[in-house]
Amino acid sequence: MTRRSPLLVAAATGLALLLGGTAFADGTMRYASIGEPPSLDQQVGTSDLSTTIAHHVFEGLYTFNGDYAPVPLLASGDTISDDGKTIVISLRDNVTFHNGKHMTSEDVVASLKRWGEFGSRGGLLFANVESVEATGEYEVTLKLTAPFGPWKNLLGFINGGAAIYPSEIAADAGGEPIAPENYIGTGPYKFVEWRPNRHIELARFEDYTSPPGDADGYGGARNAEFDTLQFVPVPDVGTRVSGLRAGDYDYAESIPGDLFEELDADEGVRTILNGGPIFGLVFMNSKEGPLKENFALRRAIQTAIDKVPALQVAIGPEKLWRANGSFLPEGNVWYTDSGIDNFSRGDAEAARAMAEEAGYAGEPIKLMVSTNYPFHYDSAVVYTKQLAEAGFNIDLQVYDWATLIQKRSQPDQWDLFVTHHGFVPDPILISVLNENYPGWWSTPEITELKAAFTATADPAKRQEIWADIQGLIYEQVPTMKTGDVYTYNIASPDLEGLESSTLVWPHFWNVSK
């Protein structure tokens, strides 16, 4: 032994420690996300990333089964009066919050009231609600001013939806997002910590009582198989893919289309398509500028555009997109071909003639787009070229997303802007039908159709009216759909229980490794 031996031993030990295995325990599922969600409070935000995490923690009265039909979650059933104006919802009597409190109708009423006043989508239902009251320890009664068909779909959609919180938290929260220390839900996983740019950690809720029935979509049995779920922000896509291949992550989201074929062929990686497609939208300004009330000019713009080249450029592999003009995808109960002949004509000559007839004389048309979403920008570049070929003078204005969403609230700043929309189970949730959403579409025709659409609960009648609404969208063109995009995620083949595609957001109850 020389004098240096202890140093060498220490160095070797340190090196071995540093280079030690990086495998994570089987009890932990690590999810590589594209970034940080804005807040996990489901009532006041509509971020998909937020819901991907939060729907393990928070639950609503209803959720959706594999056919996108609403099924009870915290509710156990409901009855509706003959006039359609009184809805009595019975609650499960075995639900416990993560703070140990037993859930009763008092919590549900406080949560619904907050959602109705401040919730992202609550105003839609509560514009028709006369009162919401606890009519028993496990019974809540909603009284409506008029029958409102989509009430159950709205109560079931957790994104921007009616998550149920303990009454004291709901009552104190007001319009501000609930702070992390008050993330108390009823879900199979409970919130543990949020460490900025490091992770959001959830742990199995040991006192969870699963809803009855077999697992079906988000409905039925929910078993938390993992001890811990960690959602790790990994902004670089190369690192998300490499990290999953290296075994540092079990699941990674939002992988670009150009990697799809390579990853799909890789046995060490599982690709999972998102079942509910997102779709791009190009909104038109109904309040100010050359497009205001000039439906003929809007139709000319719509006629000039061929959506397929933009989808090819922006998304890539054909398996990941559909040039589908229906706002809801084929196979969905809301699918309709009403108006879709005008979805993607790409006829520059016809568009030029229509524009002239509409009185267009080459004024600049401001098209706002953000580079934060590459597929928005790529699509906008293709559309700008196509519109120029049809004689339109497009002023392409490129901003970061935060700037764009501020500018779009100022009607004098834009004529067109590009955004996208997540899958929704009821068309009433599509933003173009919200007359306060930038674009401000509120013609007498749509107001009348919307009133009829929400006034009935008859599915066949609602589908019929929705077809009329979609037809009107293609006629008055408050927005242009750009096509369906099936985003995809990747997972470790070791994960068991994952379905081949997600319903909307991935979920990790009933999943193990």
Add this chain to the structure above:
Amino acid sequence: MFAYTIKRLLTLIPTLFAASVLVFAFIHLIPGDPVAVLLGDTATPEEIAALSAEMGLDEPIYIQYAYWLGNVMQGDLGRSIFFQEPVTRVIADGAETSILLALMTMVWIVVLGVPIGVIAATRHGGWIDQIASGGAMFAASIPTFWLGLYLILIFAVTLGWLPSSGFPSVFDDGGLANLRYLLLPSLTLAAPNSALIIRLVRASMLDVQREDHVRTARAKGLHPAKVALKHVFRNALVAVAAAFGFTFAALISEAVVTETVFSLPGIGRLVVESILRRDYPVIQGVVLVIVCLYLVINLIVDLAYAWLDPRVSLK
């Protein structure tokens, strides 16, 4: 030296005040609304305005500044709009990563950059110098995102020796062994920075080698290694000291590309993402901390000058 240090520390106050006014004004001049980002795409202008009013973001900018400054004077940097956490906590979490990453990178720089610079200078014009200088140019030219991704591919995916990304705190499970998460990022950051140090050490040593006291030392028959280390290297360090100081500060505040590639929860990434989200309190807090850091490092560099070169007086 004590009086000088106190005097320099006092000059921090007006500098910090000026920096806070500028940052506050500039960040509020950029279009964009943190509440709109928070509420998501489907929020209407009315909903955004209502929550802005509830959060006090509809007040005139000078009122918001006065509130903020009053809180800062009491050690409260405010609450992150996005994270809904105290800004001090958000910054502290990021600071741990950034400081450890900068320290590990500095170790690489000292271990690799300084000796190579010394050897290149002592073998000036020879093939070792050519290789060292060429290698330094190459290392300085490699984009960090490219180098980072390739290091992940080799050491994490192919060999499985090191984690690909992330950094659990050294106070979490794993303790100091969690530093292995910083090995690849620190190597990535060290490559271009070592190159600069190599060239700086080499150039400084070549300058000092031409001075009279070095010629005298050689004439007295001292061993070349002793001349190089005791008479040349120590004097060359005066120029290198400032570079070390500012490299360290830059590693903390400007490592955003490396932090993004390796998903590290550091200060650089925090400030860039906070700008994109318009999370005003975090941006203001981080910038204030970074300004403090630069001022303190500047002071340390000045003190180091005096220690390394007794001809420099502190006045």
